[in-house]
Amino acid sequence: MKNQNVDLLRDHHLITFSGRPNAGKSSLILYFISKTTAKKYKIRVGKTPGTTTRINLIPLCNNLTLVDLPGFGKLHRKGKHFEEKTKDKIIEFFEKYGAQILFSLHIIDLYTFEQQVKSLERKNIIPIDQEMVEFLLEVTDKPVFVVANKIDRLSALELQKQMKLLLQYMPEEVEIFYVSCRTKYGINDLKKRMKALIKKNPKLPDRYLNCF
Numbered sequence: 001m002k003n004q005n006v007d008l009l010r011d012h013h014l015i016t017f018s019g020r021p022n023a024g025k026s027s028l029i030l031y032f033i034s035k036t037t038a039k040k041y042k043i044r045v046g047k048t049p050g051t052t053t054r055i056n057l058i059p060l061c062n063n064l065t066l067v068d069l070p071g072f073g074k075l076h077r078k079g080k081h082f083e084e085k086t087k088d089k090i091i092e093f094f095e096k097y098g099a100q101i102l103f104s105l106h107i108i109d110l111y112t113f114e115q116q117v118k119s120l121e122r123k124n125i126i127p128i129d130q131e132m133v134e135f136l137l138e139v140t141d142k143p144v145f146v147v148a149n150k151i152d153r154l155s156a157l158e159l160q161k162q163m164k165l166l167l168q169y170m171p172e173e174v175e176i177f178y179v180s181c182r183t184k185y186g187i188n189d190l191k192k193r194m195k196a197l198i199k200k201n202p203k204l205p206d207r208y209l210n211c212f
């Protein structure tokens with residue numbers, strides 16, 4: 001993150017997009033911004049985990065800024081040291097800007113969630129997504145939306161199974177949205193909910209509603 005970006009954030013409200021590498025964070029962000037903005041801020045979608053390597057600050061409109069975070073967890077060909085440094089950068093960001101965050105979006109790849117949970121369970125480690133969502137609730141003290149993505153890759157039956165599994169690991173206070181960034185399923189419902197939350201907050205200007 002460049003220092004000049006940090007200063008610009010002073011009077012801004014933030015909406016963060018976190019998640020494991022390859023979950024679809026950048027794909028989701030593309031539904032909120034124009035092609036020109038995506039190009040200007042180099043928002044890239046990639047097949048291999050670790051496409052986004054730095055904290056990207058993307059002005060949405062007025063004083064509202066979206067934050068595209070690098071993946072939290074195992075990165076393709078980046079090594080343990082890089083993974084740890086990325087994790088520290090993310091934690092540092094939330095600790096510093098937690099108060100400015102309106103709400104956070106945590107994106108999960110629902111297609112690989114079970115495999116991830118099971119492999120960590122064997123090592124007695126809690127799922128990274130659960131750890132991250134609990135951290136977000138604590139550090140921001142604001143609503144957290146869990147966006148379960150890639151549902152286009154699941155059959156109706158599999159989807160039911162994965163929805164049940166996800167519920168077992170997510171804290172009760174989070175709202176879960178089931179979406180596909182490939183087909184756009186569920187994206188409008190998510191946007192509507194985000195707008196409703198902004199509208200409900202008397203401290204926020206109405207002009208923020210036009211940002212979506």
Ligand SMILES: Nc1nc2c(ncn2[C@@H]2O[C@H](COP(=O)(O)OP(=O)(O)OP(=O)(O)O)[C@@H](O)[C@H]2O)c(=O)[nH]1
Nearest residue numbers: 022023024025026027045046050051052071181182
């Ligand atoms: N089938 C399917 N693929 C998706 C969906 N959303 C994203 N993808 C694909 O998943 C891959 C990762 O997407 P990104 O948006 O780059 O993921 P990211 O979370 O930003 O990844 P990092 O920047 O590496 O942390 C890309 O190949 C996307 O095309 C979806 O809803 N369905």
Ligand SMILES: [Mg+2]
Nearest residue numbers: 025026051052
């Ligand atoms: Mg990305």
